[in-house]
Amino acid sequence: MTEIELEIEQLSHKIKKEVARFELESFAGFFTYFIKQRPDKSGEHILNKYGSKLKDWQYLIALNATAEERGNEVFSLEHNDLISGWADDLNKIKELYQQQSLGDIDTARDLLNRFIHQASFQTFFDNGALSYMEQDIDRLKRVFTRFDEIIEKRFGVTIEVIIKWIKFAEELSQHKDRELNAYQNTKEFQAFLINSHGDKTFEQRISRLPVAIREALDTFQLCTHASFKFRREEFHEQFTEEPIIHLLAMVTMFPESDPKFLFYAQANPIEQNPIMWLPSNEYLHIYQKQLPIAFGSFLYQFLLQEPKVADKLRKHRDHVLEVKTLEVFKKLFAQAKEAFFYTNYRVKHNTEQDILVLYKDIALIIEVKASKFREPYRNSEKGFERIRADFKDAIQYGYDQCLRVEDMFYGEEQFDIIENDKVAHTVNPKRFNYVHSIIVTLERWGPVQTDLNLLLKKEPDEEFPWSVYIDDLETFILALKKQFNNPVSNFMQFLTSRRKIHGRMYATDEMDICGTFLSNKNLYFKITDNPEASMTFSPENQEVFDDLYYTGLGFDDEFFIEIKKKRRPISKIKIEGYMLSRKP
Known part of the structure; x- marks a missing residue:
């Protein structure tokens, strides 16, 4: 056991021993309340010392619930010294994980690999993602x-x-x-x-x-x-x-x-x-x-574990993801009568492709990947190899599939789209000015998905695709439809600008970036259009989605929609103001 591993274990035992003093309900109930009702982050509330409130507090609750000898002391905010100390200990543990992941750096490539592991490891265990x-x-x-x-x-x-x-x-x-x-x-x-x-x-x-x-x-x-x-x-x-x-x-x-x-x-x-x-x-x-x-x-x-079910389940899950993705894009183009959708199609090659959307001079080449993003190993070398292997099987493979079709749109010759062994449409590539490849995944992949420059292999003259988790795709498109009269135009603006910033940005979640686009487009374009600019996207930019959801975002069978419809809509000024005080 290394010194870092020993210190992590000692700090973990210390926290577990201290939380074990307290009776179960008051302890779990205290943090449960604050998971739901977050303290004002602009204030000096002691709970704001916790970096990842959801993950940190779930960890403390689980430590208390699994303690060997739990006490009967009632827990409350009056135990502020302990609350503060646990936050310090958890922040220290996260620092130690980071040190363990980065280790001794010998080369630039070694540094990059370890950074990829550390960022993915941290995102997997430390980040609570936006979900509905x-x-x-x-x-x-x-x-x-x-x-x-x-x-x-x-x-x-x-x-x-x-x-x-x-x-x-x-x-x-x-x-x-x-x-x-x-x-x-x-x-x-x-x-x-x-x-x-x-x-x-x-x-x-x-x-x-x-x-x-x-x-x-x-x-x-x-x-x-x-x-x-x-x-x-x-x-x-x-x-x-x-x-x-x-x-x-x-x-x-x-x-x-x-x-x-x-x-x-x-x-x-x-x-x-x-x-x-x-x-x-x-x-x-x-x-x-x-x-x-x-x-x-x-x-x-x-x-x-059921006999003869596992393969059927995996195939059905893959099919469901493809169907859902198609439905989401049809919602985006709901008012566009000239939009055409092709599924399970082929072009010149014999390989089947997932989804193609043609609208005026726009072509969206969409591949859907349900491959799993496995829990990263703590060991940085083994952990990086697992991340790279999973990425290759999912996002890289999806991009390679997109590229087969994308190359034909950038070519000079007409080509056929074939569905059910019949020519469904003949494409004249000269008609298309906007060609985008999109990889939709069943899970969030963290930084290696938001910044494809980290792992994606492509030729220098090829454009980056957009890779996005299916729920994030749906939430973003519903937000575009609610906030803009021309959601398709705004979506295309986003795609065109989004592929410019790989290699000079950091975000643990795509919704941090999408939220920035919705909150302040001018600032967003100022960053993406400047090749010298770089930015770390804050999770706080996701607040715009919750505010839109508060008055009804547009999900099918959305909870409490009749109550939401009666609420006062959030003004455009408030939405645009989210990013004004933040600097890249």
């Missing part, structure tokens, strides 16, 4: 409904029942949250917050509140996480006891001693089991948005 439950539920439905008979035979529930249960759980939590926090919307409480009477002491301000509001405030403070708790009986309105038990068994973590769970950079049981059983025989939603992902992961692993 509607997309995860849609994937759950598309991938697993075909296997309903096997699932129902084993677990007594269908995919329809699982989705119904997830939606009911979300509605139940929302209802509890509205009831718990109703007092905050009263005129009296608003006056209390702004201290409109100019009282000097907190006690004076509290005394002015009506008794009912003071009692509601006390109830909230006694259990801030109350809206995330539930009993099985609360689901009896729509479900019988048996399916409830089966559903909870798939995604519930039952706290028990587990000395094997120690390190930050290892699989966290909460990601697979985002519901925690409490000693009061209640349940706690640690991270409710994870529910459809957890069900999908559970069912995928189950079906892989």
Whole structure:
């Protein structure tokens, strides 16, 4: 064991021993509340010391839940010294992982390889990505409904029942949250917050509140996480006891001693089991948005073990991704009558291609890849080789496939598009001024996907493609449709500018970049058009998507859409202002 590995282990044991002092519900409930209700990041709240709030707090909760001898001390914000110390320890652990990954650098190539490993490693374990439950539920439905008979035979529930249960759980939590926090919307409480009477002491301000509001405030403070708790009986309105038990068994973590769970950079049981059983025989939603992902992961692993099912499952998942990708692009071109879509087509070569979109003088060559991005090894050399191998099988292969068609658009000769062994269209390449290759993936790949200059092999005169995770593609296109009257034109502007900045930018997530484009196009173009400029894209730029989602982003079967439609739209000025104070 190296000195760095020893220090990581010692710090991890230290944190686990300290969190073990505390009773389960108060500890898990405290961080669960702040996972949902983030502290104001502009303030000096002690919780802002944590670099990755979602991942860090899930790690602390899991350490407490797996402690060997858990104490009964009630946890609260009053333990600020410990809260601050754990943040320092976690930041130190992440620094040590970085040092371990980079190691001793001998050559420029060695430096690049280790940077790729370190950035991918950090993104995999440390970054919480933007996601919406509607997309995860849609994937759950598309991938697993075909296997309903096997699932129902084993677990007594269908995919329809699982989705119904997830939606009911979300509605139940929302209802509890509205009831718990109703007092905050009263005129009296608003006056209390702004201290409109100019009282000097907190006690004076509290005394002015009506008794009912003071009692509601006390109830909230006694259990801030109350809206995330539930009993099985609360689901009896729509479900019988048996399916409830089966559903909870798939995604519930039952706290028990587990000395094997120690390190930050290892699989966290909460990601697979985002519901925690409490000693009061209640349940706690640690991270409710994870529910459809957890069900999908559970069912995928189950079906892989079923005889004669694994290959069918993989092929069906690949097909589902292609169908979803086509649907997303059809939404983008919904108002474009001259847009034509070709799928499973061939050109001059005998190799089948995925999707081709032709619109006026625009050609979009789209390849869809469901290859997995595996968990990076801690060892930088082995880790880099795994990342490079996975990249080659997915994004590089997708680009090579795109290139076969792209070369023909840049050629002089006409060529045929063949579908079902028939000529569907003859292309005159001279008509097309904008040709873009796009690789759509089933997973996020982090920095090696956002900056293709790191690993993509191509000729110097060839343009970079755009590689994007399917959910990010859908979210971005829906945002373009909501924010602009001409989404296709803006999408093409984005693609043309996006391929200019590979090799001089850093982002862990494509949505950081897409959010920048939506927030302040002028600044975005200023960066992309200047070959001397470089930029690190901040995750804060993703806030624009949440703000648009707040009033309805446009997902099929979007949650609480009738409530969202009644909300006041966010002004264009506010959206454009996100990036104004940030410098490249």
